[in-house]
Amino acid sequence: MGNFILSGILDKKKIVIVAWKTCCKYLKEGGLGLKSLKTFNGASNLHLCWKLFQDNNIWSSLFASMVRRNNRVIKHSIKSSLWSSIKDNFGIVKDNTHWLIGTGKLTNFWLDSWLDEPLTLKFKIPEILHNTLTAKVQKTSF
Structure with missing residues (x-):
């Protein structure tokens, strides 16, 4: 150019x-x-990183399954031109986002990262039991 x-x-x-x-x-x-291509590329990589872990579409679900292990992202490289750029931005995205619980009806008490990391990971609950953990972070009225 x-x-x-x-x-x-x-x-x-x-x-x-x-x-x-x-x-x-x-x-x-x-x-x-x-426009600086370096700045534009950095912004694009941050956006891809955000979409990777927030979207529920097919590409993000598939790609997330490749780069997540026990609700943490892998540090090593894989055969992907995207991952080498995205992995360096994961810490930035994680440090600058937070959960909005709302009513708690959609947030799984055990499996979601609403307390920084899932409680299943914190308490070392075996993965075979995860499908039975359906409690939600929901305000209950008495």
Whole structure:
């Protein structure tokens, strides 16, 4: 991109006299107002990371099943061009999100991460028993 903007020809290299970082500054700051691809890519990766763990669509469910182990994300690489970019953003997304319980009718007391980590993990409840744990975080009236 830099070659094209500075020389008008993709194949011909010229001496770059303006840094790409300067080109990405706002016009008011002396730049060309171009979008930084690095910033855009970072924002896209954060968005993908958020969607991976919040959406219930097919791609996120499938991909989450590949990268989650005991409700934690794997640290190692897998054969995926997405995961190498997304895994570095998981901590940022986790640190900047929180649960909104509402009435608690939809939040599973044992299996959901409403207290930072699922209680099944905290108390080491075997996975074979997880399908029997159906209690909700719900306000009960007496």
